[in-house]
Amino acid sequence: MGLSNFVYMMVFALLTAGAPLSYAWGVDGHYMVCRIAQSRLTSAASSAVLDLLPSGANGDLASECSWADNVRTAYPWSSPLHYVDTPDNLCTYDYTRDCHDSSGNAGYCVVGAINNYTTQLLQYPTSTYNLTQALMFLAHFMGDVHQPLHVGFTTDAGGNSITVYWYTTKTNLHSSDQVSQWDACGSSSADCANNFATESIQDACSYAYKDAYQNARLNDTYFLSRKPIVETRIAQAGVRLANLLNQIFV
Ligand SMILES: *[C@@H]1O[C@H](CO)[C@@H](O)[C@H](O)[C@H]1NC(C)=O
Numbered sequence: 001m002g003l004s005n006f007v008y009m010m011v012f013a014l015l016t017a018g019a020p021l022s023y024a025w026g027v028d029g030h031y032m033v034c035r036i037a038q039s040r041l042t043s044a045a046s047s048a049v050l051d052l053l054p055s056g057a058n059g060d061l062a063s064e065c066s067w068a069d070n071v072r073t074a075y076p077w078s079s080p081l082h083y084v085d086t087p088d089n090l091c092t093y094d095y096t097r098d099c100h101d102s103s104g105n106a107g108y109c110v111v112g113a114i115n116n117y118t119t120q121l122l123q124y125p126t127s128t129y130n131l132t133q134a135l136m137f138l139a140h141f142m143g144d145v146h147q148p149l150h151v152g153f154t155t156d157a158g159g160n161s162i163t164v165y166w167y168t169t170k171t172n173l174h175s176s177d178q179v180s181q182w183d184a185c186g187s188s189s190a191d192c193a194n195n196f197a198t199e200s201i202q203d204a205c206s207y208a209y210k211d212a213y214q215n216a217r218l219n220d221t222y223f224l225s226r227k228p229i230v231e232t233r234i235a236q237a238g239v240r241l242a243n244l245l246n247q248i249f250v
Pocket residue numbers: 077081106107108109112113116117129133
């Protein structure tokens with residue numbers, strides 16, 4: 001067993017120890033996205049972010065980047081804002097067609113949420129909205145929109161319903177896809193949230209879902225071949241979050 005195998009085994013030992021898997025696992029990816037982002041802020045954006053962060057954050061944006069996952073129960077309306085489901089196997093994303101919650105309310109998907117919280121933050125420093133929450137939501141959703149399985153197939157609920165096996169350990173595709181998020185770095189250019197979602201569904205089809213059919217037995221070939229994709233997506237999310245915040249706080 002190589003070192004990387006050992007790391008994956010540790011990850012799965014941790015994952016299987018507690019539920020919900022995808023939230024617990026997502027903390028590391030989101031943390032890295034926000035660390036990358038905060039290091040790239042202009043002084044104006046940096047000041048605004050420090051001003052808006054709750055005092056418990058001690059000025060560290062990354063420490064609040066999973067806040068949105070922690071309030072999914074308290075704010076049930078926010079749950080559909082973490083992802084967007086697209087028609088099975090179509091491998092395309094369309095805002096009008098896909099960005100809604102299960103009751104059909106338009107805008108209730110990750111792309112609509114990014115636009116919503118961007119608009120709110122543009123009112124800084126005064127708004128009727130809680131801009132501390134707007135910042136924490138935006139920082140989180142910019143990570144989510146870059147995760148291939150947060151832009152996934154409708155009947156699969158973002159990779160959570162396809163059961164796969166890593167060697168013999170039963171897990172779900174969402175958590176196994178995110179294994180490689182432990183490592184990161186790279187760079188990319190800014191673009192709009194719709195494009196991020198399109199990239200993610202393309203990655204989901206080309207990499208994440210590919211070979212991970214129902215009850216598939218995933219091995220190192222699967223994980224190691226996906227690792228660069230996940231690293232790139234984390235780096236892109238961090239760079240793009242910084243660009244967005246730099247444009248908002250001028
Ligand atoms: C926009 O943000 C507000 C405040 O958090 C929230 O009540 C509303 O549901 C959000 N709408 C969307 C589409 O994200």
